[in-house]
């Protein structure tokens with residue numbers, strides 16, 4: 473669905489295609505050769521390859537590593553008196569039963585708060601589900617949970633209802649889901665500081681707006 477949103481606006485989206493060669497004239501890249509055998513002339517190259525957390529201090533402390541970060545237990549404790557939060561923390565999440573390392577400012581903030589509370593009031597399991605949102609043109613994408621794998625994709629909704637929802641369940645104990653809805657500048661629109669579902673839930677309460685007899689349809693993503 474998101475690929476379609478971008479392609480409908482003229483974006484040439486090539487998945488599973490890598491750069492096989494940068495073709496430069498002096499210190500300026502003028503073309504790229506791609507793994508599908510094509511060559512593209514370019515004015516500008518934007519390389520978005522992610523980041524790696526800085527783990528030197530944690531390594532010096534002898535902390536155990538997991539999933540590209542510092543292994544922390546359900547209470548965000550790495551070792552005796554050491555807690556870790558945010559990008560470097562590979563948290564043994566009690567809901568998912570595996571280590572999650574999430575690069576998202578909300579997670580860093582909430583884990584930091586939880587650690588503060590643990591230090592002054594005693595540790596308890598950190599159970600917040602990770603989530604993020606992103607505006608893609610006029611569609612607001614929301615994702616909650618962590619779908620490391622999924623065995624079923626369910627699409628509900630109709631474009632004319634201005635809301636669609638895709639759920640990616642992979643067992644009840646490992647939830648993860650993504651949803652998209654047309655942005656609307658109304659009070660039902662979730663804000664950045666609201667968990668996903670806040671706006672969706674309000675819309676779910678508007679069932680009376682649906683055409684009589686209409687049922688959710690199965691939307692096949694192109």
Ligand SMILES: Cc1cc2nc3c(=O)[nH]c(=O)nc-3n(C[C@H](O)[C@H](O)[C@H](O)COP(=O)(O)OP(=O)(O)OC[C@H]3O[C@@H](n4cnc5c(N)ncnc54)[C@H](O)[C@@H]3O)c2cc1C
Pocket residue numbers: 523526529557558559560574575576577578580
């Ligand atoms: C380009 C980019 C865009 C992003 N966009 C978004 C976005 O749109 N939305 C979103 O939610 N998240 C975004 N993120 C992710 C978000 O910035 C991080 O998840 C968040 O900043 C993590 O907070 P943190 O406190 O764990 O780590 P950081 O913010 O990285 O803070 C760690 C700090 O520790 C310092 N440090 C490291 N080692 C030592 C040491 N040995 N001694 C002292 N200090 C040390 C570092 O210098 C740094 O200041 C983006 C990240 C990048 C790189």
